[in-house]
Amino acid sequence: MKEILTQVELIKLLEFFENPEVLLEKMTYHITALMNAQGAVLRLLREGYLHIVATCNIVSDRVIIPADEGIYGEIIKNGNIKTFTNGMKLDIEAHSAIFIPLKINKETFGIVSVYNKISPEGAYTDFTDEDKLNGEFFSSIASLIIHKSLEFNELKEKETQTKKTIAEIQELKNYVENLIQSSADAIIATDLNNIVTAWNRGAEEIFGFTKEEVIGKPLSIIPDFFQEVDRFYIEKIKQGETLKNLEAVKLTKNGKLIEVNLTISPIKDARGQIIGISRIIRDITEKKNLERDLIRRNEELTKILFINSAVRSTLELNKLLRMILTVITMGEGLGFNRAILFLIDEENNVLRGAVAIGPSSYEEAWQIWSSMAREKKTLFEVLDELGQKEFDEDTFLDRLCKNISIPLSENTPLVRAVKERKIFNIKNVHKQEADPVIIQQLGSQAYAIVPLISKDKPIGVVWVDNLYTRKPITEQDINFLKGFADQVAGAIENAWIFDKVEKAEKELEMLFNSITDLIYYTDNTYTIKKANRSFLEKLGLEENEVINKKCFKLIHNTEHPPKDCPHRKAIETGRPTVSELEEDYLDGIYILSSSPIFDSKKNLIGTINVAKNITELKNLRERIISMEKMAVLGEMAAKVAHEIRNPLLAIGGFAKRLDKELRDQNLKEYIKVIIDEVRRLERILNETLSFVKPYSISKEPFNITALIDDVTKFIESTLKERNNEFIIQIEEEFPVLGNYDKLKEVFLNLITNSNEATENGMIILRIKRPEELPWEIAQTDKEYFMIEVEDTGCGIQKENIKKIFDPFFTTKINGTGLGLSISKKIVEEHGGIINVESEINKGTIFRIYLPVYKGGGNNENFGG
Amino acid sequence: MKILVVDDEKNILMLYKAELEDEGYEVITANSGREAIELFETEKPDMVTLDIMMPDIDGIQVLRQIKQKDPNIPVIMLTAYDYRDDFSVWASDAYVVKSSDLEILKKTIKEMAEKFGIK
DSSP states (O other), rough: OHHHHHHHHHGGGGGGGTTTHHHHHHHHHHHHHHHHEEEEEEEEEEETTTEEEEEEOOSSSEEEEESSEEEEEEEEOOOOOOEEEEOOOSSSSSSSSEEEEEEEEEEEEEEEEEEEEETSSSSEOOHHHHHHHHHHHHHHHHHHHHHHHHHHHHHHHHHHHHHHHHHHHHHHHHHHHHHHHHHHHHEEETTTTTTEEEOOHHHHHHHHHHHHHEEEEEEOOOOOHHHHHHHHHHHHHTTTOOEEEEEEEEEEEOEEEEEEEEEEEEEEOTTEEEEEEEEEEEEEEHHHHHHHHHHHHHHHHHHHHHHHHHHHTOOHHHHHHHHHHHHHHSSSTTTTSSEEEEEEETTEEEEEEEEESSSSHHHHHHHHHHHHHHHOHHHHHHHHHHHOOOOOOOHHHHHHHHHHHHESOSSHHHHHHHSSOOOOEEOOOOOOOOOOOHHHHHHSSSSSEEEEEEEEEEEEEEEEETTTOOOOOOHHHHHHHHHHHHHHHHHHHHHHHHHHHHHHHHHHHHHHHHHEEEEEEEESSSSSEEEHHHHHHHHOOOOOGGTTTTHHHHHOOOOOOOOOOOOHHHHHHHHOOOEEEETTTTEEEEEEEEEEOOTTOEEEEEEEEEEEHHHHHHHHHHHHHHHHHHHHHHHHHHHHHHHHHHHHHHHHHHHHHHHOOOOOHHHHHHHHHHHHHHHHHHHHHHHTTOOOOOOOOOEEEEEEHHHHHHHHHHHHHHHHHHTTTEEEEEESEEEEOEEEEEEHHHHHHHHHHHHHHHHSSSSEEEEEOSSSSOOHHHHHOOOOEEEEEEEEEEOHHHHHHTTTTSSTTOOSSSSSSSSHHHHHHHHHHOEEEEEEEEETEEEEEEEEEOOOOOOOOOSSOOTT | OEEEEEEOOOHHHHHHHHHHHTOHHHHESSHHHHHHHHHHHHOOOOOEEESOOSSSSOOHEEEEEEEHHHHHHHHTEEEEEEEEEEOOOOOOOEEOOOSOOOOHHHHHHHHHHHHOOOO
């Protein structure tokens, strides 16, 4: 009955089929109950060891036992049930025990050990043969159940594991695919024949080809010059190598070359066979540019730092400006072809060219560049040289730039750069608003302007262009130029101010020294602190002999200031004092003005003294008075002479007539006395009034060009009044022997006539050798030169041409009609001739032919 | 040949007239600038001698008016002053300083007559 119950119980355990732990616990409990024992332990064999998997009422410290040792080993070996009685050595101290193997197909896979059989009376007893039978029975059923349960669970677990693995793989696959797809890097797979098999979005982005365009086609991103290297890589890959982080160049769809970072690896199938090649490509063009940018920036910074220190080493404006422009134009600097600095001229409210650097032609540009290439000077060396050298360079561009001034009222880019503090990069002067002056005078096609701002105030602009290389001006160039301009603007302003102060100081010094009055400063103890050149010259002393000496000692040669000296009065009263002072020691009469100087606390600290020598003035005044007296005398004499001469003429004349008529010798004698005395009186008159000298104009040798220069100076302003251009063409210089003043009169006359006949036209004066001579002088063997005065004026009426040299003939309202007749006379006096050619409304040419002076006069110094 | 002699002093006119007539010239005289211009118009002389210093119209103005009317008539300036620096005198054809010795004047008249081709 018990067996059946046990059997039922065992079968019932099938409901724990899926839960082996509970199943085994329950099973241990049931065998203990079936055997009427104290407890049991169930061990299962796993990999050569017996592991306790369930217990009932007993704790064993031997959880794992080797499966080939002792009793357990024996039981596993022969598979028989074994009983133990008191006194036997077991793993657990017990009165009795029965070990039941669990078997499937005669193979033992576990042992159930049951301990201490309990008799109905409750005492420990031994296991019987019946127990052995029950054990067999239990074993047969339990083994099956345990085995199946374990097997089932094992299967179940395996299945779960597989599912999980599949899920994990799927996840990984998705992840990788995602990774590949979303990677910014291009990931490309090809087979061994270079046919594309995979092409991700990154590749589309980088190379521009879509997936559809490339899959199944040969890989086309390797530039020709890289093919060989690529083949070399592929060979390595085919041998199973992976090449990481190579730097290479690839070609995009639109033909652009890009720099890339490349990793190439083989693709293997399940058996490890290489079936393709994968490439991971990263576009590093940007990075490379950044790298270069970084290097460049670094260099620029160094450069700016260096330039900054170099330009701050000088306060000479001109030198500084040149240094700055050199930096802007030198290849190692900013490398612009031409650069000009414009500075604001506040006085005239214009922007004015200050200094320029750059070649004036292609030839010059080429020469400069090739010589620079030969000399291979660094920027540093050039700047150093500039720092040493005195500037006297005067280039064409420099001169040109200095003539450029743009009113600040205009609104062209140059002015706007200043007013709006704006940078201009004019890439095409014909398409963008540009400065007309730049296009016209500098021929620039494209240029840039950067404002110079110092202490938040614009002081000018830097103008640059690349006329000769035609290199476009990039934003980067401009940025650097801007950085540079910001750096140097302060230095320029400093130097500018310094320059101004220096100029003002020099001017003051010059003024001080060029004043002919004697000026000196003293302190309040009559000690001279500064004196001008006139003062030194008057005293005949050097500056060091005067400075810190007492003025009274030097001026008056006394030990104390004289009582009546205005200087002393000024010091004593503290008021400016002026008075006349006769100083015999300095040999003259002076007006001395002495003005006290006070410090901020109104203490008298010195005087400024100005002494004017009025000796000359006094003398002059006296001379004028005497001359006036003389003039009155002279006039009187002339008047008297005239009044006397006429009566003398009548007396003498008639006396001579009487002499002719008279026959009486006595009377003749008397008449002769009258005649002689009259003659004597006339002679005295002539001598006193210098009438005796026979009339002829005085002549001296001189150069005709000098005369023309003189005439030009005289008449220039008159020519401007009628807006006539006066041109002088001197083909050859000629010496002439003549009366300078008279000939000057001739040319003044001719040019004045031309000017009056012409308006908004031209007057040309030519000096040349005549091609042919007019008939009047053609026959002489003298050498002549010709002076032509041509105008573009109204011309002379034909009927008047013959008369124009007649005296008093004039067509002018205010004319005297003497000019041309006198000119003609003067020319003829010089052995020359004058003629005229004229056409109405076209103009007139006067030609004067004068003999060339050959020298040889006795005391005539030519040109003297 | 007819000569117009102009001077504001009658005594001098008398002397010149006598002396020049002795030389064989026909002489008419004018006592003032105004008279000189009138006689120049009416008498049509071949040559003129002019005193510069005259009270009404001075010799230079007379010279100007005569030359404007006939640029080709020879005019000899006679003066007690040195007027050579006055440009106006340049318009005349000769210049003689007054003197009791009339030979210079007579010589100049001859030269002018020759130069201008007057008989």
